[in-house]
Amino acid sequence: MKQPQSQSHQQPYQKLQHKLAILADAAKYDASCASSGSIKRDSSNGTGIGSTSGGMGICHSYTPDGRCVSLLKILLTNFCIYDCQYCVNRLSSAVERARFQVDEVIKLTLDFYKRNYIEGLFLSSGIIQSSDYTMEQLVSVAKDLREKHDFRGYIHLKTIPEASPELLQQAGLYADRLSINIELPSKAALSNLAPEKNPQTIHQSMAQLKEHIDESKEYRAKKSDIIISDAKSRKSKYIYSPAGQSTQMIVGADDSVDTKILTLSNHLYKRYDMRRVYYSAFSPIPFASKNLPTKSPPLMREHRLYQADWLLRFYGFDLNDIHSAAAPTHGMLDLDIDPKLAWALANRDVFPINVNKAPKELLLRIPGVGVRGVEKIIQARQFKALRLDDLKKLRISIKKVAHFVETADPNTELKHLDSVLLKQLFIDSKTEQLALF
Amino acid sequence: MHVITVNASEFAQWRNVSRELLKRDISPEYIVWQDPTLTQSSLDLFQDASNSHERNNNNFETDLSNIPVTTPKPSISAETLEAIELASCYRDDTRWALFYAIVWRVMHEDKQLLENITDNQIMRLNHMQKSVGRDIHKMHAFVRFQKISDSDHYVAWFEPEHLILKKTSSFFKNRFKNMTWSILTPDGGMHWDQQSLFYTESSSERPVINDELESLWLEYYRNIFNPARLKLKAMQSEMPKKYWKNLPEAPLIKSLSRESAARAEAMIEKNNQSISDKKLGKQMASIQKKFPTKTD
Incomplete structure (x- = not known):
């Protein structure tokens, strides 16, 4: 027996599902899905739902590509009047198009959130009509979530750099994080592949976001005693994009070398206080432009860039160190070994490092020891002179560090430190491991 | 001195028993710790009724009352107790003995013992804490609510590795304050009706709910x-x-x-x-038609 009521219910539901398929597919080339770094808030005194942890975010799932699913990451629409060659949604792409209504995005976000699928929303969009019109739509989703629904989960808005300063100012009042994509490592590549985008506008907008973020931080530092999180006080307390801003760069769509990429990242971190620069290995996309390389760069390249990026931010490395690590491979990071090991091999006079005596800055230079490992070494050596076995207890891989450290007991592996074959030793032990699996 | 058997199944209980033991300076090697919630079923397989009756009588009060108090006010730092409290969620019936051995050493051997991260017992304690912390984080992440149709009740079934249900209450309560929800686990259920939190006995299997979303x-x-x-x-x-x-x-x-x-x-x-130039013009025209630029 047919039930007309349920049919009329089912059809829009299927339509919505189809739109979701298109607009999630279109969003997957954005690498970020982070829900970290915001202020701590919850719904204990609210009328809606949602909370943020303050520090670490939460990954609610992982897809088989190893990526974290933390936010509902979708485009408002993948219609776009721009023709950026590397983008699957560019005007000249034959991809299927769809557009969400503002209310549909809000309902999806709340429905997903209530089932604990997500930490919040990451909303981006193709440019329709004009930059301002599109940005207005994005802002109104965030605004309604906060003000109409008292939603206190995480919101990341992809910001359109060409939008008016007023809209950029508004966006940060509702979002936890804003991001503007730098897109490509060089200005020449940008004007070649994304003629509608202007590097100067991108930098100006990043500078504007930084200014608002700093102002709001200062304001909050003065009134740090209470942080009230309902929509009204959010404005009166002037909380602006509390998780800062981030950006994304596509790697392998132009011929920029890694040292050039990392020089730009370093600039972005220093100049605009970026929380993160995301690297996205240019991925084969359907309907790709003929102006692009036909092959994508190895995913390992992206991984090495992240490792080097970490060295710059957390290990006290500077650009000279990165250049030194990449020099034997002509400005590209070595794909066979990690950049910290590459740096160590190029600077052997610094080693061996004595784990019982060396200061923190030097311990951070030991290949195979992370920031946490360094902290553990410093803590453990207060109790006794550390031997190789103790490093093992600290869960530091002896295999990785033995060639570079002095311990309280004799270390026979040090004899290889000056050997030209040392790099090969590391590569061999890695392939051996692979062969075991 | 003969061996004393004591019971603990929760941190508070372990803490009370340990305090009495430390007051009497009873060294860890004279104590057998039992966790009734984790070991009873397996013990009962081997022991007949009279033995288990004896075991129940064998609690510390009867045993300890004859032993004089030598250290009336044993003190353990708050940090040590916090670390043990978290680790006590670890699902392992040998943990109470480990915790007592650690507080014994903190009192008699080294006040800074917890800092000594290459000590075997501290390594074990740290491993337990880390494992419990990770399990709590994963529970925050992987609980999946299903909405019961025609009601506003959200229900989840989750199987935590460790005994962490209560540790996750504030997270779910503060996040989903204005929702009615239940999280059911093999160790018991936790429920929120938008006003108060309450717990129920263990559930044995996941409920069947069809949530079309x-x-x-x-x-x-x-x-x-x-x-x-x-x-x-x-x-x-x-x-x-x-x-x-x-x-x-x-x-x-x-x-x-x-x-x-x-x-x-x-x-x-x-x-x-990729589409042809002719089509490109059409595509642009169709977007402009769909999303016309406002004219003032």
């Missing part, structure tokens, strides 16, 4: 996955298989992985299907 979540999961970058190992290290049975999206992993190579190839093949 789940199909949207599956659609999202399918499409946010990039088939050109299969990294199953990275995925599994963050989302171990033991959680899969209660994740609605997990059954998709196999097919998505299997089809990924073909899908990635199809993406490249479509490379040559």
Whole structure:
């Protein structure tokens, strides 16, 4: 027996599902899905739902590509009047198009959130009509979530750099994080592949976001005693994009070398206080432009860039160190070994490092020891002179560090430190491991 | 001195018993710790009724009352107790003995013992804390509510590795304050009715609920996955298989992985299907028609 009521219910539901398929597919080339770094808030005194942890975010799932699913990451629409060659949604792409209504995005976000699928929303969009019109739509989703629904989960808005300063100012009042994509490592590549985008506008907008973020931080530092999180006080307390801003760069769509990429990242971190620069290995996309390389760069390249990026931010490395690590491979990071090991091999006079005596800055230079490992070494050596076995207890891989450290007991592996074959030793032990699996 | 058998199944209980033991300076080697909640069923297999009756009488009060108090006010730092409290969620019936051995050493050997991270007992304590902390984090992440149709009740079934249900209450309560929800686990249920939190006895199996919104979540999961970058190992290290049975999206992993190579190839093949200049103009015109620029 047919039930007309349920049919009329089912059809829009299927339509919505189809739109979701298109607009999630279109969003997957954005690498970020982070829900970290915001202020701590919850719904204990609210009328809606949602909370943020303050520090670490939460990954609610992982897809088989190893990526974290933390936010509902979708485009408002993948219609776009721009023709950026590397983008699957560019005007000249034959991809299927769809557009969400503002209310549909809000309902999806709340429905997903209530089932604990997500930490919040990451909303981006193709440019329709004009930059301002599109940005207005994005802002109104965030605004309604906060003000109409008292939603206190995480919101990341992809910001359109060409939008008016007023809209950029508004966006940060509702979002936890804003991001503007730098897109490509060089200005020449940008004007070649994304003629509608202007590097100067991108930098100006990043500078504007930084200014608002700093102002709001200062304001909050003065009134740090209470942080009230309902929509009204959010404005009166002037909380602006509390998780800062981030950006994304596509790697392998132009011929920029890694040292050039990392020089730009370093600039972005220093100049605009970026929380993160995301690297996205240019991925084969359907309907790709003929102006692009036909092959994508190895995913390992992206991984090495992240490792080097970490060295710059957390290990006290500077650009000279990165250049030194990449020099034997002509400005590209070595794909066979990690950049910290590459740096160590190029600077052997610094080693061996004595784990019982060396200061923190030097311990951070030991290949195979992370920031946490360094902290553990410093803590453990207060109790006794550390031997190789103790490093093992600290869960530091002896295999990785033995060639570079002095311990309280004799270390026979040090004899290889000056050997030209040392790099090969590391590569061999890695392939051996692979062969075991 | 003969061996004393004591019971503990919760941190508060362990703390009370330990205090009495420390007051009497009873060294760890004279104590047998039993956890009735974790060991009773296996013990009962071996012991007859009279023995188990004897065991119940064998609690510390009767045993300890004859032993004089030598250290009336034993003191342990708050940090030590906090560390033990967290570790006590670890599902392992040998933990109470370990904790007592540690507080004994903190009192008699080294006040800074917890800092000594290459000490075997401290390594074990740290491992337990870390494991419990991770399990709490994963529970925050992997609980999946299903809405019961025609009601506003959200229900989840979860199987935590450790005894962490109560440790997650504030997270769920503060996040979903204005929702009515229940989280059921083999160790017991936790419920929130928008006013108060309460616990119920253990549930044995997951309830069968059909929440049609789940199909949207599956659609999202399918499409946010990039088939050109299969990294199953990275995925599994963050989302171990033991959680899969209660994740609605997990059954998709196999097919998505299997089809990924073909899908990635199809993406490249479509490379040559960029549209012609003539069509490009049409595309632009159609967007402009759909989203006309406002004229003032």
